[in-house]
Amino acid sequence: MGNSHSSRKPSPAGLDLHHAHATPVLGRKRSSAFSALTLGCASGHPYAASLPSYHPHELSFREDSSSSSVSDRDEKRSFDPPPVYALSTTPDIPDDAALPAYKAFLKEYPQYQLTWILDALRRTDFARLDRNGETYVDYMGGSLYPESLIQVHAHFLQRSILGNTHSVSNSSRLSASRADEARRAVLEFFRAPPGYTVIFTANASGALKLVGESFPFTSGSTYVLGADSHNSVHGIRQFAQARGAQVCYLESTDVGGVDAAATKAVLAHHRPRGGRAPPSLFALTGQSNISNSKNPLSLIEFAASQGYSTLLDAAALAPTSVISLADTPVDAMAISFYKMFGFPTGVGALVAKESFLAQLERPWFAGGTVDVVQAPGKIVTMAAEMHERFEDGTINYLSLPAITDGLRFLSAYLPFLPLRLSSLTRHLITSLSQLRHDTTNTPVVHILSRRPSKDVKNVGEQSDTGSVLALLFLFPSGQMIPNSFIEYAASRQNISLRTGCMCNPGGAAALLGLRQAMTDLPCDATLRAFEQRMGRELGVVRISLGLASDFRDVWRVIQFAKVMASDSARSALWDEWLGEKTGIAL
Structure with missing residues (x-):
């Protein structure tokens, strides 16, 4: 579209525990662990009320007695915050009845203490849970957003002028560069090898629909899916059946998920036969949103070896599991970012091989997806960039910078x-x-x-x-x-x-x-x-x-x-x- 794209690489994710008092420079992107900037600021900080209080004799500091007076040491104790680790490992168990239960829990699961950094995160980015007295246990419905992600994104919007990406103005160039940066961040987060691209959608359902409506189903094709799948995966069967394809279900076990051996047998039985066989699609649910079952991703490799195109619904899997597209080279994968780190809603993605996208047949075209349209007439030349052919209209360019920051944030935890x-x-x-x-x-x-x-x-x-x-x-x-x-x-x-x-x-x-x-x-x-x-x-x-x-x-x-x-x-x-x-x- 004539937009110039930024070549700046995203900064690596990590915790900067040595600069706990650092003030973020507005107009720049901060590293993934935003909350690390606030940890340890026990006074003069909006999070101070949620941090435990410490007395000088409870903390030890490395001091040189030969060069420091008693008053200097007292001033140091009163000024320096306690170390991050000390703040993080002290449990916030205000209810006396819960404390014995917590101690018993740690005896049974001592490894839980290795996750102390998430206690620090709870005290900072999610302190509103305890302020409001709310117990949130619906993360499969939607993750909670970290407060620092909202603050960073708000600062960026306040200082930046963003325009529609379908132009070459300065504001449009900035939007386009941030969109490209978000695409790179997604590919890096999922360890995608060369050949993959990112199509931004409204959510994972929108990504799955893109595949369903465009896949070249025909008579003789087969769509294979598990019964324990989201409705958005089931919905693809409407496109398959409308084009004469067969729909084949993998029966769920009593506790959800598919049986690996039975799945391989079904895939082998219905595999495309011959070099000119009609294309078939296998859709795998990475993790069920109701049964808690994780299906083996190795089934994707097996299906590909049988001649299927492969689709992974990773909406429930991605928020808490590492997914490597280098290890599991699925043709296309659907995700929702709000389920991963809470903000923004209304943005998902289809991460797909460009070679797979080239086989799809879109049923229509829209603004942004085309280069030339004959009107009146029948001639249509699609956009040169593969991802642009599938992003109908204007992408959510105001929210995409938050995707980059959110992925950096999540990668740290x-x-x-x-x-x-x-x-x-x-x-x-x-x-x-x-x-x-x-x-x-x-x-x-x-x-x-x-x-x-x-x-x-x-x-x-x-x-x-x-x-x-x-x-x-x-x-x-x-x-x-x-x-x-x-x-x-x-x-x-x-x-x-x-x-x-x-x-x-x-x-x-x-x-x-x-x-x-x-x-x-x-x-x-x-x-x-x-x-x-x-x-x-x-x-x-x-x-x-x-x-x-x-x-x-x-x-x-x-x-x-x-x-x-x-x-x-x-x-x-x-x-x-x-x-x-x-x-x-x-």
Whole structure:
């Protein structure tokens, strides 16, 4: 489009612990760990109220007694902040009842203390959680944004003049250069080898739709996908069927995900045969947003060896797992940035091989995707840059600089997340499984999702599942407590969780034992009619942990479950719920 692009490379991610008092220079991009600039500033800083207080005798400093007087040393103690590590490893457990539980937790999971840097992050970028008394456990729905990311982006917008990228003005050049910088940051974050490009979309669903509507399905093609997939993956079947392709489902296991051996058998059976075989597509869900299952990414390599084009839905996988496109060279991958680091919403991406994009057939063209259009007439010349052919209209150029900063931010903390979240998830599963009703001694919850089998012990290790719990709460009789009541009761305890089928009907049906009922659905089915037929609400209660989660969040969820175990406490909340319009309607 005639835009000039910046050649400045993104600065490497890392923590600058030696410049804790440094003031960021406006107009420049800061490194990934923005919050490191605020750590240790125990006085005169907006975060000071959230940091623990220290007395001089609690800290030791390296001093030269021969050159420092007593008054100098006292002044040094009063001026210097405590070291970052000291601030970070002191637990914020204000509730006396939680402290013994925290100590017991550390005895069982001592490796959790290796993630102390995330405690520092919680005290700074996510201090609003504790100020508001909110327990947020819906990270699979959307991650929370770090405050420093918003501040950095706001400073950039305040000092910059950005214009539509479809021009060559100075403001347009700046927008285009920041967009290119964001593309490079995405490719670097996912370790993409040469040959990949980034197409910015509204979200992961938009990225998946781009592939579905453009893939050259035809009679003889096959679209292979798992039942435990997001609706956006299921939706591609509409494009496949409209062009005469066969849709082949991989059955979900009882705890979600696909069976690797069965998947390979299906892929081999339906593989494209011959050099001129119609193109077929295999879509793999990296991690289920309801069952907590991670599917083996090696299935992508196997599918490619069988002649399939490959598509990875990484929306649920990318926020807490390392993905290397060099190790897993999938043809196309869909992500949403708000699920990774909370801001901005409305921006996702399709990370794809240019060779794969060249095979796609877009059903229309729009502003920005073309070079020449004959009007009236039929001649269309698409844009020279491959990514421009798929970005309809004007990209979200005001938000793209935040993508660069957000990826730098997340890269500093991502190595610690599997260790931290694995410990918290395992503790939560164990604690909830042990709860019993005070009147019947029957279980309070029924955990449906896949449980982790790997005990992550070191920073940098990857977990074999996500950090999602799908469960049902039970009455003392063993019947399911309505999810709508659980959501109401949780909100009264300032707990943000989610209930329902999570836009994943196949995964929900597998967990709830409703696969046959799903098969028998009439063509005019509605959710209300389906629930009436089943005699209960459909869906699960989902608790999902993420970037800012700590022990307090898990402890408060356990305390909430104990309320459900108490007949008197639960009954009081039930009466309140029935008094609400929602309760009466249900």
